[in-house]
Amino acid sequence: MSEFHRFVVDGIIDPAVTLAAFAEQVGLSENEAEEFDRRFFDTPDGRLHADQSTLEVRNSVEFPLMCSLVWLKGGQVLASARVESGFSPDFAGSLPAGPAFDRLRELVEMRRFLPVATVRSRLSTGGHLDAEEKTTARVHIDLPSLPDGRSLPALIEVRAVRGYEAETAGLLRAMRAHEAFEPSDLSTADFARAMVGASPYLPGKLSLQLDDRASADEVWRVVLRELHEAMTANFRGTVEDVDSEYLHDFRVAVRRTRSVLQEGRGVLTPAARDHFRDGFKWLGDITTPTRDADVHLLDYPNMIAALSPEYAEALAPLHELLLSRQRSCQAQLALDLRSTRRAQLGAEWAEFLSGEGPWMDRSSGESGDAAEADRRARDVAAERIERAHSRLVRDGRTIDGSSEPEALHDLRKDAKRLRYLLECFGSLFPAEDLSVAVKPLKSLQDVLGEFQDTEVQAHALAQFGRQLDTEGASTDTILAMGGAIEQLSVRQSRARREFAARFESFDSREVEHAYASITGTGTTKSKKRKKKNR
Structure with missing residues (x-):
């Protein structure tokens, strides 16, 4: 993309008048202008916003049946297609076919598009002309307003034409010198969301800045x-x-909570720790069937892509079964999450987090009470990380080609424990050490996850196959399911072969030093252990 600049026209009564005067002053031409009703969409976690792009359904005010879906970034159209009037994108599969929209599908993955803003804009396109009336820069002007008539800040966007960068630089200097123009990274959708008080996008990652001087x-x-x-x-x-x-991120927060409670031995009172570990274990358990059903559906396109077209078509009854199962599991989950038990857990948890209720009493004198609560958090977290890392290294070094699958499943749990510690308490430690420590751990988790997930899916598909056979499914469907299970076995075998190289990267000298720096321990013991086990 060529260089792109956006300015907001703010602080004046009529931006159109200001823009017209500036256009005459610097030589801006207007080639065409039209009014559009524009509905902007983004994912719940704002993936397009983070990408600095926008997706909109654009209707011409003059010709309402002329409707387009437009993906924009940096003033350029990345993808555009005619759509039916009233169209709203749903999931990635609802986007028009073609390589341009394929890139958008990769960006949003499994997330749903939600409407985030609606505006009416007068959009004009033109250019900046030199003395010979050659276009040196493309200029787009947006005069937007909300459906209730409230005006939004006008935007003017400039993109240099290749070979005329110097002329564009002069135009930009004039704009920066103008009192009404301010450089801006915000889009019309951003201004509309702010004007109506829209809720912020869901945070994509856990972002904590912990005080390394604070108590545990x-x-x-x-x-x-x-x-x-x-x-x-x-x-x-x-x-x-x-x-x-949503469910995936909810479950991750639950699992992290359980892990932090688990690592809270000596920090939290035993009564609170045990009570809430039980509560959040129940909360995790009730979400598992729906998550499993979601995973089957999410993996379905990959599964049929690995099969012949005939087998893929024969698996239609399986897809219907997966959809039905997901709806059933989701209905039960909704009931459980609205239950009295979940509400009571939520109320007790909020009370605990606010420092109130019976969970705060440290005077019970129980064995193993919160003796480490007043220690420096960094020291306590470092000890937990050192133990988790040592266990993962120790157990990983015992795995070879003859190890049972359960050994890899258990190792995956060890890796999760360490990962959650680093994610939740990582900001207590140097960022450079954390980066070295986490990257190979993620890679190791990926291959362990693939090994576990393919085994679980294969067992589930075998059960689904028996159910469909009982219900009278065709021979082609049963054979196709056998082919799908075989493909899962191939994937599992590949993951098993990749494990050794992934673990070797994790168990490297560089990573060992990073963990030693984080935990404040030396590497002598680890080196001796490596020599003994290899």
Whole structure:
């Protein structure tokens, strides 16, 4: 893309008048102008916003039946297609076919498009002309307003024409010198969302900045409150089944909470720790069937892509079964999440996080009470990380070609424990060490996850096959399911072969030094252990 600049025209009564005067002053031409009703869409976590692009359904005010779906970034149209009047994109599969929209499908993945803003804009296109009336820059002007008539800030966007960068630089200097123009990274959709007080996008990742001087008790509660906010943010979307990622993120927050509670031995009172570990285990358990059903559906396109067209077509009854199962599991999950038990857990948890209720009493004198609560959080977290890392390295080094699948499944749990510690408490440690420590761990988790998931899916498909056979499915369907199970076996075998190289990268000297720096331990013991086990 060529160089792109956007300015907001703000602080004046009539931006159109200001823009017209400036256009005459610097030599801007207007080639065409038209009014459009524009409906902007983004994912719940704002993936297009983060990409600095926008997706809109654009209707001509003069010709209402002329409707287009337009994906824009940096003032350029990345993809555009005519759509039916009233069209709204749903999931990635609802986008028009073609390589341009394929890139958008890759960006949004499994997330649903939601309407985020509606405006009416007078859009004009033109150019900046030199003395010979050659176009040196493309110029787009947007005069937008909300449906209720409130005006939004006008925007003017400039893109240099190749070979005329110097002329464009002169235009930009004039714009920066103008009192009404301010450089801006915000789009019309951003201004519209701000004007109507729209809720912020869901956070994509856990983002914590912990005080390394604070006590363990203080830091543990900060982390647990942040995870509580993540659960709260994803709760409604999970109940309403907006898309599968709400449940995924809800479950991740639950699992992280359980892990932080597990690592809270000596930091949290035993009564609170045990009570809430049981509560969040139940919460995790009730979400598992729906998540499993979601995973089957999410993996279905990959599964049929690996089969012949005839087999893929024969699996239609399986797809219907998966859809039915997901709806049934989701209905039960919604009931459980609206239950008295879940509400009571939520109320007790909020009480605990606010520092109230019976969970705060440290005077019970129980064995193993919160003796480490007042220690520096960084020291306590470092000890937990050192133990988790040592266990993962120790157990991983015992795995070879003859190891049972359960050994890899158990190792995956060890890796999760370490990953959650680094994600939740990582900001207590140097960022450069954390980066070295996390990257190979993620890679190792990917291959362990593939090994586990393909085995679980293969067992589930075998059960579904027996059910469909009982219900009278055709021979082609049963044979196709056998082919799908075989493909899962191929994927699992590939993951098994890749494990050794992934673990070797994780168990490298560089990564070992990063963990030693994080935990404040030496590497002598680890080196001796490596020599003994290899």
